[in-house]
Amino acid sequence: MANAVENQTQDIRSMTNQELVHKICDVTKEERRITIEVLRLLREIERRQLFAELGHSSLFAYCTNVLRYSEAAACRRIEAMRAMRETPEIEVKLESGELGLSAVTQARTTIRHHEKFAKAKVTPEKRKDAMLSLCGQSKREADKALALEFSTPLPTTPVVQRETARGTTRVTIEFTEDEMEVFNEIKRLSGHPQNLKDTILRLAAEELTQLKKSRGEMPVRTRHSVSSKENLPSPAEEKNEANRRTSAMTKSPRSIPISIKRSAWDKAGGRCEFRNADGERCDTKHALEYDHISPVAMGGHSNKENLRLLCRQHNLLAATQTLGPKLMSSFVPAIR
Numbered sequence: 001m002a003n004a005v006e007n008q009t010q011d012i013r014s015m016t017n018q019e020l021v022h023k024i025c026d027v028t029k030e031e032r033r034i035t036i037e038v039l040r041l042l043r044e045i046e047r048r049q050l051f052a053e054l055g056h057s058s059l060f061a062y063c064t065n066v067l068r069y070s071e072a073a074a075c076r077r078i079e080a081m082r083a084m085r086e087t088p089e090i091e092v093k094l095e096s097g098e099l100g101l102s103a104v105t106q107a108r109t110t111i112r113h114h115e116k117f118a119k120a121k122v123t124p125e126k127r128k129d130a131m132l133s134l135c136g137q138s139k140r141e142a143d144k145a146l147a148l149e150f151s152t153p154l155p156t157t158p159v160v161q162r163e164t165a166r167g168t169t170r171v172t173i174e175f176t177e178d179e180m181e182v183f184n185e186i187k188r189l190s191g192h193p194q195n196l197k198d199t200i201l202r203l204a205a206e207e208l209t210q211l212k213k214s215r216g217e218m219p220v221r222t223r224h225s226v227s228s229k230e231n232l233p234s235p236a237e238e239k240n241e242a243n244r245r246t247s248a249m250t251k252s253p254r255s256i257p258i259s260i261k262r263s264a265w266d267k268a269g270g271r272c273e274f275r276n277a278d279g280e281r282c283d284t285k286h287a288l289e290y291d292h293i294s295p296v297a298m299g300g301h302s303n304k305e306n307l308r309l310l311c312r313q314h315n316l317l318a319a320t321q322t323l324g325p326k327l328m329s330s331f332v333p334a335i336r
C-alpha cells in the first residue's frame with residue numbers, strides 16, 4: 001500500500017508541466033461527473049424513502065452518518081439534488097462546472113425564503129431563469145443577483161437545528177441588532193449579567209406553563225412531586241379536564257386526548273419508535289408525530305396501545321407503506 005502511494009507520488013513528480021495541467025483538468029472533470037452521479041443516486045434513495053427504511057430520520061442523517069459527508073457537504077448535495085429534480089436543465093451546467101453546488105444551494109435557500117415571505121410559489125420558469133442566470137458567476141456576483149431578484153427582509157437566516165454526537169441539539173440563531181437589543185435591555189434592567197440561553201429557557205418555561213394551563217394540563221411537577229397543596233388541580237379544573245377529554249373523544253376518532261398523548265409519549269421515551277429490518281431504532285427527538293398503528297380509517301382507535309411516536313420521515317414511510325406510493329406521491333414530490 002505504502003509502495004503504491006510512493007509510486008503515484010513519483011509518477012506525478014515526473015510529469016511535465018503540460019502533462020500535470022492536462023491531468024488535473026481530466027480528473028476534475030471526472031470529479032464533477034461523479035458528483036452528478038451521487039446526486040442521481042441520492043434522488044432515487046429519497047424517492048424510495050430508502051434512508052427511512054434503513055432507520056434514518058432524514059436523508060441528511062443518512063448522508064452524514066453512513067456516507068460520511070460533513071454537514072455542509074451533505075447540505076450542498078441534498079439541495080443540489082432537489083434543485084436538479086425541480087429544474088432538470090441545470091444538470092448539464094453542474095456537470096460542465098458552469099454552476100457550482102454552493103450557488104445552487106444559495107439559490108434554492110433564497111427562493112424558499114422568498115416564497116415564505118411573499119406567501120406565493122415561484123413559478124418553475126422563474127426558478128429556471130434564476131438558476132441558469134448564475135452560470136459562470138462568482139459567489140459574490142451570484143449572491144447579489146439573487147438578493148436583487150428575490151428580495152426579503154432580514155432575518156433571512158433559518159434557525160439551524162442539529163443533533164450532535166453527544167445527544168444534545170445544537171441550535172444556530174442569527175439575531176439582528178434590534179432583536180439583540182431586547183436581550184441587552186433585559187440584561188440592563190435586571191441589573192445582573194444574564195446568559196442568553198438561560199433567558200430563552202426561562203421564557204420558554206413560562207410559555208410552557210401557560211400552554212399547559214390553557215390546555216387543561218397542569219405543570220408536570222404538580223403531578224409527580226406535589227410539594228404544596230395549591231399546586232394540585234382544583235376539583236373544577238379536574239372536571240374541566242374530564243369534560244375536555246370526553247368531548248375530544250366524541251369529536252373525532254382521529255383526535256387524541258392529551259392524557260393518552262402523554263402516556264404514548266412516555267411509552268416512547270419522547271423518541272421516534274421506528275425500527276429498521278435489523279431492529280435498530282431511529283430514536284430521533286425531532287419532528288415527532290403521533291401515528292395510529294392500525295389506521296383510523298380501518299377501525300383503529302386513539303388509545304395508548306394503538307399509538308406510537310414517529311418522526312416525520314418515518315410517519316411518511318408508514319403512510320406510504322399503508323396507502324401505497326402512488327397515492328402518497330400526489331402529496332409528496334420527493335417520492336414521485
Ligand SMILES: [Zn+2]
Pocket residue numbers: 055056057272273274282283284310311312313314
Ligand atoms: Zn424516525
